[in-house]
Amino acid sequence: MTATATLQVSNVATSTPVAAKKQFSLHVPLNQLTLSPTNVRRVEPTGISELAQMIASQGLLNPLIVTRLVDQDGLPRYGVEAGGRRLRALQMLTATGALFADFPVECKLIDADSAIEVSLTENISQEGMHPADEFDAYHAMFQKGVTAAAIANKFGVTELHVQRRLKMAGIAAELFSLYRANELTLDQLMALAATDDQETQVRVWNSLPPYSRSAHQIKNQILQQEVPSSDKRVKVVSIEEYTAAGGEVRVDLFSEKDDAVFIANPLLLNELVAKHLEDRKAELLGAGWGWVETSLEQVHSYNLGSKYQQERPVPRAPTQEEQAKLDEMQDRLNDLNGKIDDCENDDGADPEEVGKLSDEAAELDQEIDALTATFIDTSNPNKATQGVIVFVGWGGIDCHYGLRLKGSVGDAQSGVGSAQGKVKPDFSERLMLNMTSHLTVALQASMIGNQKVALAAAAHRFAESLMDHGSFNNPVKINLTSAKYELEKNSDSLAANNGHEKVEKALDRWRQMLPVDKALWLDWFIGQPQGASLEMIALGTALATTAVHTTNGASQGNAHGLIKAVGLDMADFWAPTPETYLKHMPKGKIIDAVTEATSATVSEPMAKMKKDEAVQYAAAKLAGTRWLPSALKA
Template structure:
């Protein structure tokens, strides 16, 4: 016999005047959450009531219906309607769609109220993203969508950007295969193929964090804060067809410039235009580079120009600005905080006065024709023009008495004719950069010779800075040199004292050397002394005599520091005039002695292992060795499966803050160095121990083969 299925009966809906409704005390919602009553009422005013109210008749003491209805489910909608009635935007008797239930229904009012809230399923965020996208595709502006849902416009833009991620990734997000944070990271680029490529790598990696996804998506880009981007301008880059990648979910510092080749071309073009304009001033040569290396003016004579005089009008303007500044300072001297307007005005005055300090420097026309200019970009992305440097080969020839009327060799009659105007076209050179070769061999090879030289250039500069701030050690080093010259008669040259300081120029150096803390400290100290030093040699002697002992010691230390040369350099194997192996060993040993004396620590000096200055320049085993030394074997195993580029970037993150240093920057073992008898040559570090340039593999049985390879 077939079982009879019992049919259910749904309550029929009916319209009930609003003034016949009251809020039930059986409503289980007590805590405010989600959309406010104000926003819900505005939404009802815009769209109407999308869902009716659940109501029950109110009974009197005898159990008879009173004609009023209570609302146990839908209390927030009732409050929103009530607000519209109070605002007279809805009539008191306006019919409200309701679903009434019998007073003696099988389920209680509390149960109905709870069920309505518990059984409701929130919309998946992806459905919301796609709904916003559909509304925009139908012609609704972002502002209208934001107004319709009472959210800021930026929220709409964010959700639309999420909806534009690669469909395959959206499908993964719908299935909880990736997190919302990961999905937000993918919005940095619109390239679906690149998004899929990065996810393919990330899902096999131990690190699946959002920051790693962003890093991989932007690894071939240039930040908008880069000085090249600031120099060209984001507007000019975009106008030339360049794409700027933006992150709508966190501060991206202006975003990333995707087309690096285009940016470099725009930089080169703008620098060339600037150089050509400067060339009309009559300079012999102009050297153009994005950034000039440290010590680029070594060996060049700097012209002494004169600053252009202030005009009467300019002088009057300065006096007026100074008077106004002094008046404002006096007026608000006792104020705890300056008003915004006053603070802004003081800043304007300071800027205006600073502009007068940057007046152009005038040079002798005859000097200009043999001198040159360095054109580059400073750290703030502004044009840097350094005028007035003469190369040794361009110096005016020294004439002997009686030869003054003889024309200089190679001079033309037009050049010797004062009536003929001199028109000289500047020779403009634009520097380039050679990328280092990659090496993915699995063996730990010796450090490249150029890298060792770059690292020791960093150490030399830091050692100079440390020595210049330690007059006692500087005096000891100088006395040591004098004693050697006096008692051992080592070679020396220059001056009647037979003691000199030769400034060593770093022909091989890393790009970040001139921006290091040591370089900046040395340059600032040099500028401070240069400002005080008299130009005349006789006056210099008298000035030195008048210095107090502390100033004399400080100046001596500064001068002696310029003679420090702790560079590793290629030795001359054939006994020529170059550096010998013994000379290199002696130099490095002496450098360690100085480093210990001044307490040099390259970590404190600001050196950190990065992708550019070390990790991309060595083999994968070297990278793993560095991580292993600094963080242990477990950290090394986390990255040993990565490709070299990814490994280098992760190693930079892991090594940050550990204080790890490569061998050339470490201080030699103190006890070993102290035990070496005077006059004997100490052993070189492992990475310099061998003379075999062709050594390619280091082994435990033969550590002496660890040399700097070319």
């Protein structure tokens, strides 16, 4: 008959206080022990396997407190009143074959009437050991030559647990005292242990105000001179290559992520990365590219436009190896996203685990983007006059191909950089801004009256946004910036431009039509015929268009297609008056203008005139001639 039958507590009456009651030591076969129904601990205990390992290593250090029981067959049994975790650990050792079923267990026998009192006394009187005492104890054993693995085996914990405790025992004494006094948290202590330099630990702690002493902030301060292994540079230079070159690494015992290894010498890492970039540069130059630049930093495609023109890369199909790698990465990403979805639908999911999965998915997504960006055909027939930027991306070394510096040789929109060398410009920078601002107003006014061209220009811009770099601020992902401020800054004579009045009238008309409350504008457009929306798109496109001169000629040059499309003749909008042109030009250029517009005979008297007199003379002679300077000619 087993001891799982109904048990009865034997009644031995006594009125002696608990502390004074007699306790008898005895050894009871393990298979005669069972948890007493009067044991006050009802919640299922934890850590049984670790406790079993400690008992197997060091023996049972504390006896069990028991009372006599009998089962329904009258056979003797002993109920454990205090020591239920130890009983379960012993039973676990029996189940694994480490102990015999009748292994004699040291016990202390008490009277049944004091069972509940004794059980409660033991469970509530045991104060948990402060972790600082555990750290010191591990450290003392380690100093005596006991290895971390042996300590872990003795106490039924992992070797990493012991290594972490030994690491924290090396914290600066003044900080460890704060921890003992509960003035410093365990998380803060682990963050300080990110360095073995106790002076650094104290300096970082004292340098941070109390409200900025989170574990994250402490660790960031300590590790600011180190590079985590998750850094994209480590995708180019492996840890093995770095250490082979003499680099040191530090392992963060408290990190639960893959970036537990830190590069202690960032300068060496950068040198090794730069060598890889230079090797790639040599390959590209050998392949016929005209120039190659390298960068240790990420170079985003949306930042290229200010300095470079780029020939759109021709995509290619991935190789079998590339496709297999891409499929593997995509499968892994799908798996991660599935786990994230499951966690988000589980109210009991660990937020930290969800965060780890999300971080891993985001990094993998970046690597997929970096890989697919390499699926381009680099056999560019124009490569000799174009270049490549080689940089460190999330997937390793990455490249932007088919680049040409704006204003360089071969740039159809600029005349600088030619074999003839630099030529003195015909107009000053200030005058060019003034004149091309007039050109812009005229172009805007012409586009307002040519809805077809304006909508085509808008479609072209939308295509660039969707297919190229996109826009980032508005929900609809389209940014519209009026050129009005720029134009008024460049020229104080725009009111004389015939297009200025047309632009202002168009704006005034819309101000009258739209509801006063801007919140109603969307509903208003939806309720209007489609033509109203098309007209507004055309107006907005027109007023966001600019032909203002830039140092590389890009804006003005790129507007030539629109100028031609609307049939713009600047003579309809602009005239060479003293304010708009003549007083800003040298006398010789003024004479050339009059000669070109009329004849040499008309301009001949100007040679003997002073500048102010020549300006007034030229204004009179040029009036009505429709003469334009080269910068304003179509």
